[in-house]
Amino acid sequence: MLAVIRYSVPESQSQDFIKQAHVILDTLAGEPGFQRGRLARSVDEPNLWALVSEWEGAGFxxxxxxAARMAMYPLMILMVNEPSAFEDVYVSGQEE
Structure with a gap:
């Protein structure tokens, strides 16, 4: 499953945001079921960021x-309030 948490980050806070996002991803990476994660920035709206992670399942x-709520807490005010968990329906390039 895919998890996407979007953040609206003022430019003046972007460096601190990047550091804290690294802490969040490192914390998530230590959890069971974690497959991979990344931090991305919108090319069209530079204040819009996404913390993307892939998991073995929604429960994980x-x-x-x-487990990561303390690491995530400092950035909660910057989160875009929307659903974050997405179940794969089709993945190109993988055998079914």
């Missing part, structure tokens, strides 16, 4: 969020 992701 939800438990990892609980």
């Amino acid at each position: 992701y939800r438990r990892a969020l609980s």
Whole structure:
């Protein structure tokens, strides 16, 4: 499953945001079911960022969020309030 948490980050806070996002991804990476993660910035709206992670399943992701909540807390005010968990329906390039 894919998890996408978007953030709206003022330019003046972007360097601190990047550092904290690294801490979040490192924390998530230590959790069971984590497959990979990345931090991305919109090419069209530079204040819009996405913390993207892939998981073996939704249960792993939800438990990892609980474990990472202290690392995530400083950035919560910057989060875009929207659903973040997406279940794969089709993945190109993989055998079914």
